Structure formats: C-alpha cells, structure tokens
Amino acid sequence: MNNERLALFFSLSVLGAAALFAALPSAHAAPLTQDEIRARKLAARRFEGAAVSLPDSAFAGGLRVCARETPSGINGYWRVPAKIVDLVDAQLLAHLRKGDLDKRLPFAPKLYVRQYAGFVRDGVRMIYVNALLVEKGSPAAAAAKKAFPASCASLSGSWGIQFDTKTKQFLGFSKN
Numbered sequence: 001m002n003n004e005r006l007a008l009f010f011s012l013s014v015l016g017a018a019a020l021f022a023a024l025p026s027a028h029a030a031p032l033t034q035d036e037i038r039a040r041k042l043a044a045r046r047f048e049g050a051a052v053s054l055p056d057s058a059f060a061g062g063l064r065v066c067a068r069e070t071p072s073g074i075n076g077y078w079r080v081p082a083k084i085v086d087l088v089d090a091q092l093l094a095h096l097r098k099g100d101l102d103k104r105l106p107f108a109p110k111l112y113v114r115q116y117a118g119f120v121r122d123g124v125r126m127i128y129v130n131a132l133l134v135e136k137g138s139p140a141a142a143a144a145k146k147a148f149p150a151s152c153a154s155l156s157g158s159w160g161i162q163f164d165t166k167t168k169q170f171l172g173f174s175k176n
Helices: 003-011 014-023 034-046 056-061 082-098 139-144
Strands: 050-053 076-078 113-121 124-135 157-164 169-175
Touching (some): 082 124, 124 139
Antiparallel strands (some): 124 157, 157 169
C-alpha cells in the first residue's frame, strides 16, 4: 500500500475503510473480457439501482418479498431511517463482495433497487433487504421505491437478505 492510500485509510472511519477496501480491485481477479465489459456497461444503462427506505404504507399487506425465503416470526414493522439505509447498504455491498455472494447474482448488486424494510422479531429490530432488478424508467422502477411489488413475475430478478441490528450481522441470503 503506497503512502497516499495509507494516509487515506487512516483518515476514514471504520465503515469508510471497509468500503474503500471493497472498492479496490482484487489482485486475484481475472481480467474482464471485452464481452464482459460490454455486458456490464449495457446492464448499467438498462437497470435502475438504488437503496430506498420503504414508507410505513408499504407494510399494509405485511412483508411481501420476491426471494425464496421470507422472514418468519414477525411481530411488527418499522421504517428504516435514510441514514441507517446508507450505512447498512455500504456494509451490505461489502458483505456481498467479501462473501462472494455477488458472484451468484447475474448482475452487480448496485443495479438492483434495494428496498429496506424494518421488522421486529423476538423484540429485536431487524432489516430485510428486498432487492429487485427493474428496468430504468419503467413503472416497476417507480413503484419499487414506494412499495413491495404487486407481482414478482414482472421483475428481471430478485434476491433478499436480513440484517440483525443488534448483532450487526447479515443472515439468510436468498436468490429467486
């Protein structure tokens, strides 16, 4: 690590440092082919990616997710503040890279609309991240920022994961 990167590392918070290392290219990663580079550029133009906190109204019908596994034992719901969404989302993207879970997805995790939904299980505030692959500018993209999807059939893909706010651990990655 050169002096510039070392100085930058020490000036960042723990979360910032984790995000920095996650963003650095891996020394062991195979170089991308021209077709892979072209596919990534097309996907970035095609899909809408964002991290959003769902409003309270989204929970009217309960927790409706598109991944195979749905959280159980839910006692209530809560809205995840935008500040918490930003912090947990940075940790999530790093967690997916570190655990190679991102390699199980057809597209980069940042290209999915990541819906942050708070729920309570056994007195512990949990967060469910419902990630949806939707076309930019589509009605599904606009709707995904406000509510759970009415149907998962119109999506290009989805996955989900839980976050325990007490232990600060991600649990139960599930892909549809």
